[in-house]
Amino acid sequence: TGYFTYDPGFTSTGSCESKITFIDGDKGILLHRGYPIEQLADKSDFMEVCYLMLHGELPNAKAKSEFERSITYHTMVHEQLSQFFRGFRRDAHPMAVMCGVVGALSAFYHDSTDIEDPRQRMVASHRLIAKMPTLAAMAYKYSIGQPFVYPRNDLGYAENFLNMTFGVPCEPYKINPVIAKAMDKIFILHADHEQNASTSTVRLAGSSGANPFACIAAGIACLWGPAHGGANEAVLKMLAEIGHKDRIPEFIARAKDKNDSFRLMGFGHRVYKNYDPRAKVMQQTCKEVLAELGIKDDPLLDIAVELERIALEDPYFVEKKLYPNVDFYSGIILKAIGFPTSMFTVLFALARTVGWIAQWQEMIADTSQKIGRPRQLYTGATARDYVPVEQR
Numbered sequence: 001t002g003y004f005t006y007d008p009g010f011t012s013t014g015s016c017e018s019k020i021t022f023i024d025g026d027k028g029i030l031l032h033r034g035y036p037i038e039q040l041a042d043k044s045d046f047m048e049v050c051y052l053m054l055h056g057e058l059p060n061a062k063a064k065s066e067f068e069r070s071i072t073y074h075t076m077v078h079e080q081l082s083q084f085f086r087g088f089r090r091d092a093h094p095m096a097v098m099c100g101v102v103g104a105l106s107a108f109y110h111d112s113t114d115i116e117d118p119r120q121r122m123v124a125s126h127r128l129i130a131k132m133p134t135l136a137a138m139a140y141k142y143s144i145g146q147p148f149v150y151p152r153n154d155l156g157y158a159e160n161f162l163n164m165t166f167g168v169p170c171e172p173y174k175i176n177p178v179i180a181k182a183m184d185k186i187f188i189l190h191a192d193h194e195q196n197a198s199t200s201t202v203r204l205a206g207s208s209g210a211n212p213f214a215c216i217a218a219g220i221a222c223l224w225g226p227a228h229g230g231a232n233e234a235v236l237k238m239l240a241e242i243g244h245k246d247r248i249p250e251f252i253a254r255a256k257d258k259n260d261s262f263r264l265m266g267f268g269h270r271v272y273k274n275y276d277p278r279a280k281v282m283q284q285t286c287k288e289v290l291a292e293l294g295i296k297d298d299p300l301l302d303i304a305v306e307l308e309r310i311a312l313e314d315p316y317f318v319e320k321k322l323y324p325n326v327d328f329y330s331g332i333i334l335k336a337i338g339f340p341t342s343m344f345t346v347l348f349a350l351a352r353t354v355g356w357i358a359q360w361q362e363m364i365a366d367t368s369q370k371i372g373r374p375r376q377l378y379t380g381a382t383a384r385d386y387v388p389v390e391q392r
């Protein structure tokens with residue numbers, strides 16, 4: 001059946017051509033459609049970045065307002081979908097809920113599942129970008145027993161999400177522009193990261209011709225793991241477990257011990273062998289948010305800064321080129337804003353949806369793309385004859 005390359009974990013396999021995101025892992029460079037992530041985080045906004053991902057260019061003023069109008073048009077979810085939430089236990093992890101409800105969009109929006117039609121592909125993309133904040137906020141509200149808050153189209157994307165998450169019908173959420181801006185920046189920093197595990201999952205699911213909502217649900221499932229998007233939640237748990245700066249050396253020693261499965265969460269990356277450029281922006285944003293909220297001495301931030309300092313000087317981490325990644329500081333910001341740890345990976349999924357769907361669109365438009373079908377190295381039994389149960 002021909003030769004193939006054995007590459008478990010796909011450490012050296014290129015799976016597709018893409019024009020969306022460029023990473024130079026040795027230099028710590030990340031570009032979206034050519035634009036450096038630092039510039040996008042500093043000067044742009046998430047809606048613009050979404051447009052850029054989908055269309056390849058930054059929008060002019062008219063295109064931007066049309067795009068924003070289309071996104072706000074789709075922010076509500078079908079009223080019946082709220083019934084779907086009620087089927088979950090209240091203590092369900094919100095990522096479990098997200099895997100279910102996003103997959104369920106396939107059952108509600110049939111009119112945008114014809115993947116042969118480019119217009120329907122774009123409508124499905126807009127729907128996903130628009131509805132993810134609504135669904136994420138609903139997952140949170142359901143878990144704490146508060147009523148769902150409807151989207152408000154007079155608010156910006158991040159502001160609307162904060163309002164649906166923290167507002168209650170009897171009292172609207174007082175939007176702090178610094179916090180809303182930080183939220184928007186966090187979305188930009190998570191928007192896309194080329195062929196990472198969840199994006200490759202979306203592409204693989206999509207390569208069979210599955211509908212976009214089902215493909216994004218597959219991406220959410222993959223993102224959940226602690227080696228991927230679940231790391232932001234794991235970082236905060238780790239910092240809390242460390243508890244005090246004095247205990248950092250103990251955890252560093254554990255991370256280096258090959259007989260201990262513990263790893264420094266928020267450290268290391270398959271592609272970056274240098275500082276993750278997103279982590280740098282995140283660290284700065286973290287300081288801004290804590291200053292705005294008047295949090296002078298955050299014990300977890302103190303531990304994080306000291307942990308980073310010690311690790312970056314330790315020969316083990318230096319030799320293996322292990323640096324903080326995007327998840328290292330994001331949890332501290334999200335906690336300060338008021339999100340419980342269980343929502344951290346949901347926020348990652350919300351922001352990554354644009355990357356997933358842009359990559360999905362790129363793949364569908366590429367008619368040369370075949371169904372993804374890796375091979376294997378078979379190590380099981382050789383051929384043998386069936387033995388009836390009474391003779392075994």
Ligand code: CMC
Pocket residue numbers: 196226227228229230231255256262263264265266267268269270271320322325326327
């Ligand atoms: N702590 C201690 N040792 C580590 C760590 C870490 N965080 N990360 C890698 N190593 C060691 C690892 O033990 C291995 O050592 P050796 O060569 O002696 O066996 C070496 O570094 C290479 O690690 P690897 O597991 O072969 O590398 P990988 O590319 O397969 O894994 C990773 C990348 C991100 C899964 C890994 O670095 C890790 O588990 N980090 C912690 C989890 C984390 O922060 N994930 C978020 C990634 S960025 C955002 C995202 O993708 O969602």
